[in-house]
Amino acid sequence: MATAKRGAGALMPDRHPTGDFFICDIFGASLKDDLGTMEHPVFSLSTRPDRRILSYAHNGIEVQVTPSVKGRATIHDKDILIYCISQLVAAMNAGRETSRHLVLKAHDLLVATNRDTSGDSYARLREGFERLAGTRITTNLTTGGEETTSGFGLIEAWEIRRHSRGGRMISVAVTLSEWLYRAVLAKSVLTLSREYFRLRKPLERRVYELARKHCGRQSEWRVSVAVLHKKTGSTAPVRVFRAALRKMIAADPLPDYAMAEEEGDLIRFTRRGEVLESVSAGGPLLSPDALTAARAFWPGADVYALEAEWRQFWASTGKRRLSNPDKAFLGWLRTRRGAE
Numbered sequence: 001m002a003t004a005k006r007g008a009g010a011l012m013p014d015r016h017p018t019g020d021f022f023i024c025d026i027f028g029a030s031l032k033d034d035l036g037t038m039e040h041p042v043f044s045l046s047t048r049p050d051r052r053i054l055s056y057a058h059n060g061i062e063v064q065v066t067p068s069v070k071g072r073a074t075i076h077d078k079d080i081l082i083y084c085i086s087q088l089v090a091a092m093n094a095g096r097e098t099s100r101h102l103v104l105k106a107h108d109l110l111v112a113t114n115r116d117t118s119g120d121s122y123a124r125l126r127e128g129f130e131r132l133a134g135t136r137i138t139t140n141l142t143t144g145g146e147e148t149t150s151g152f153g154l155i156e157a158w159e160i161r162r163h164s165r166g167g168r169m170i171s172v173a174v175t176l177s178e179w180l181y182r183a184v185l186a187k188s189v190l191t192l193s194r195e196y197f198r199l200r201k202p203l204e205r206r207v208y209e210l211a212r213k214h215c216g217r218q219s220e221w222r223v224s225v226a227v228l229h230k231k232t233g234s235t236a237p238v239r240v241f242r243a244a245l246r247k248m249i250a251a252d253p254l255p256d257y258a259m260a261e262e263e264g265d266l267i268r269f270t271r272r273g274e275v276l277e278s279v280s281a282g283g284p285l286l287s288p289d290a291l292t293a294a295r296a297f298w299p300g301a302d303v304y305a306l307e308a309e310w311r312q313f314w315a316s317t318g319k320r321r322l323s324n325p326d327k328a329f330l331g332w333l334r335t336r337r338g339a340e
Contacts (some may be wrong), residue, residue: 021173022091024083024104029090031192033082034183035308038190038213041233042137042154044072045202054233060299061140066151068134070127073154075202077128079113081154082192084176086112088184100181103161106169114197122168129158129172137179152177188308195255203244204253206232211257211269221269228267284314284325293330298337306333 037043040063044050049071056063065072088098106125110117115125138151156175176184183189190212199205210231215221223231229241236244245267249259260268286307294303310332314322322328 020099021101021103022088022097022099024087024102024108026087026090026094029086031082031194031196032086032089032189033192033209033212034085034180035188035190035213036179036183037078037081038209039231040139041206041231042073042135043075043078043206043233045075045206045232045234046071047074047202050074052235056230056233058230059295063137063139066136066138068131068136070130070134073128073131073135075205077131079115079197080109080125080128080132080174081176081180082196083109083112084174085180085184085189088181089187089189092184092187098184100176100178102174102176103171104174105171109172119168126160126169129155129174133158152179154180186309187312193255199253199255201253203232203234204248206234207245207248207259208254208257211254211259215257215269215271219271222262222266223269225265225267284311284322284328286329287326290326290329293326294333297330297333306336309336 040058040061041054041056042063042065044054044067051067051069051071053067054063054065054072056065067073084102084104087102087104091098106122107117110121110125115121132155133153136151136153154177156177157173158175159173160169161171161173162169192212193208196205196208199208207228210223210228211221214223225242225245226238228245229238232241234241234244242265245259246261248254249261252258256272257269258272260270262268291303291307294306298306307329310329313332314320314328
């Protein structure tokens with residue numbers, strides 16, 4: 001008897017064909033963090049469920065973060081995104097095809113982010129995915145040349161693909177938000193020290209991010225306690241926050257940067273040694289004045305993301321020597337904004 005041919009409507013559509021996924025399998029990828037969430041306080045520093053809505057505005061950038069009933073995504077949940085971003089950037093540098101749909105091994109993620117691999121760690125990882133998917137963001141922050149003004153999640157979806165007999169997740173499928181994936185494609189990222197995952201306290205991690213972002217290629221960065229308090233997203237009173245900074249200065253836990261308190265209620269960050277995201281020999285180095293001028297010319301844009309995009313443009317045009325990098329950058333910026 002002939003076997004009946006399966007009709008086209010016999011099966012559910014394959015919504016997640018394997019070919020559309022990027023497999024996270026690059027061992028030892030350099031740690032990368034996106035510029036947008038390094039600059040602005042998207043993640044909660046609380047160790048308890050944080051269900052408060054965060055409204056933040058600074059230099060023309062507005063960010064509103066709305067948590068789910070499980071609370072706002074935490075700075076430790078961000079480890080998942082750092083791992084995903086690191087894998088994608090490493091793949092791009094190797095010339096591989098990427099996608100915002102990723103498949104990762106839970107064990108590899110736990111090891112890469114310096115977590116133990118006990119059953120509790122897998123359970124906490126699942127909770128992190130739930131908070132990342134449930135946290136919604138509305139912002140005018142530009143990523144990859146596009147401004148997002150609608151609400152979106154840091155990840156759109158996640159799914160445990162397989163379980164072992166013991167019930168632990170083995171692999172997870174993750175879909176990053178378009179906003180975050182655009183930032184990766186534009187290489188609006190910075191390299192982090194591997195010591196980042198050894199920082200215990202949420203505030204230490206957040207302060208390190210800000211030092212890494214703002215000190216950058218400069219030898220030092222000064223910021224008022226009030227502005228630093230705002231940028232970290234700390235909900236503690238300023239006096240309590242100041243006391244926490246003093247303890248941090250005494251403990252000196254940050255990789256790459258040393259902290260010191262100065263008169264006028266200022267904190268100075270000084271680079272310990274060679275910066276991670278160094279400019280290649282002969283590469284263009286922008287002055288702080290150029291970045292200030294860029295902010296004034298294009299209010300609301302992330303000038304660090306634009307700087308990264310400009311460097312890509314400079315490299316693609318032959319890495320020619322520039323007698324005045326500031327002038328070249330600002331000229332490119334005028335052209336870039338005119339194309340919007």
